[in-house]
Amino acid sequence: MKRVGETTEVSGQSPNYLVAKFQDLVDWVVNSSRANSLWPMPFGTACCAIEFMATAASRFDFARFGMERQAFSPRQADVLICAGRLPFKLAPVIRRIYDQMPQPKWVISMGACASTGGIFDNYAMVQGIDTIVPVDVYVPGCPPRPEGLLYGILLLHKKIKGESLFDHVRRRDEQLLDEKGLRLPPETIDEISEPFGNSVHQFRSS
């Protein structure tokens, strides 16, 4: 039994109901616009870039998903697609490209090498670009087929459509480097750069 004066929270009757509905509507409009007009910034460094080009060309044609215009300037791009392995020499370059992209921005790491270093567990290669820039979608494969990249792009659409303009902490904060110039704590970088799979049979001293 309810006592007098006690209220019941029912979302349909909440005073925030209209506000929430309005926010949902705004989010739906904004997110749909963003998701369906992603301008990719291709950062192709290896064979994944060939598959990326196949995805862009007429047979697979990611223009169907609003990616008609490839932005070869980071200042007019929404999604950075790192297609291929990233050597340490290119690490400051991709970081600068990422920094130059306007908010909101997303990153797709395409292929095994961009995501983890792949077969290149050696002195010259970044072990996963997530040690350099924040990554939204990892597309596995060596290289991924165009269908794989398209699936990754559709996953990114889904992710964008789940974002909210009214919840800034979730995604869109600037991802700055710390005073050491790193994105993550050093221990974390060491941990995610650990060898795995076949490369555990190599030794640092060998």
Place this chain on the structure above:
Amino acid sequence: MTSPVPGALRTEVARDGETIVFVAPERLLETMKWLKETPGQEFDYLVDVTAVEFRDRERPLQVVYFLRSLTRKADVRVKVELNASAELAVDSVYSLWHGADWLEREVFDMFGITFRGHPDLRRILMWETYAEGYPLRKNFPLRGRFSRAEQVRQALNANPEAHYSMEELSIADAGGDLPEDMRERLRRGERGTIPEPPGA
């Protein structure tokens, strides 16, 4: 087997039928000049310069020169053996073939072999502040000497715009397009700061 090539220590025939001439390091330039300029030799094209280090630590390092005569359609390899315990240095053949410029820079970058008389001996593949050593040497660990975090830190702190020399920038007047402060830094020869080694 004696050889008519001046400075040749010995010659071998490689498995593919090519002649390999072993030369003493101090007489390399003389031999190369002879191979290039003597009528009947005319090896006018330097195909490649590379180096070999063997798993057997006792064997000396080899610097290998691939020569070709475009007129005679003939090839020869010249090898110089360098003891790893002594100073790894050999004369540059840049004065004979200007194409040796980047080839020797690559050997320097990967093996740490110095080429005396090279006009611009800098690292070419790794960035110039790279402090971990020479990657293709046998004592170099495959994943590098520093931890991954330290490698990422040094890579992110490198200046990607400082890889050109003033000479390179002078081609096509590229230097004129640079901001004044960057031109000043390049003129001073500054190419970014060398990072502190870990634990220092």
